[in-house]
Amino acid sequence: MPNVLITGADRGFGLLLCKEFLSRGWTVFGGKYMRDFNLIEQESEKNSALHVIPLDVSDILSIKNAYNLVTQQTNSLDMLISSAALMGEVKCDIDEPPMDLNAPWNSFAVNALGPVRLAEHFLPLLDRGERKRLCFVSSEVSCIVLMKHRPGNSYPYPMSKTSLNMGVRLMHNLLFPQGYTFRLYHPGWMKRQEVDGTLGEFGAIDPADTAAHAAKFFDTDLKDEHRMVMCDYLGQEWPF
16 A cells, blocks of 8 residues: 655645545555644544654654654655645734734744655655655745735745745755656635534635545646646646
């Protein structure tokens, strides 16, 4: 059975990705950060192929501990999916002083540096995997050329996602010649899953729909793997 590590698997998109890959016969290591949610534990009780891994991608020690837990179950990984993200309502822009200078750093630590650290620490397992695929969840707000018509966005999230895209590009430059393939994905504005499993009223997309599309995109080989592009839940390419 192939193995995949999925971060941000506490709820919503990340949790539904776990379910998608379980249905495809994968062994899934689901990264859990949110203590208030037990949705992934409920799923692991139904399927022994799902392993819950405590993981804070902004904390190097947590990443190392997660690595050790995964190595207790397998000596290789076929795929890594970086889905964890820090969003929230953050007031941090120049027209509402004073700027919260901690907010950008927190966002960068989770959204930009976290995925790079994660890939770095799990490369030994990925090197021994057959697929060697790295998948990263980005956002439409990472696209610099498209933000010129969107006033009012807080700085931390868009800036950190743009930085993530650059990090993925740099990893692609280094690792593609070594046999690695990459996916960069924009899942759309999803409804948020609550503690009880229900979906919130805000958002335009059911996370189950975009997770099903993402799983197919992540799992399917492409004819032009050398191209580094960002695709969305409709199969469209985005500039970044």
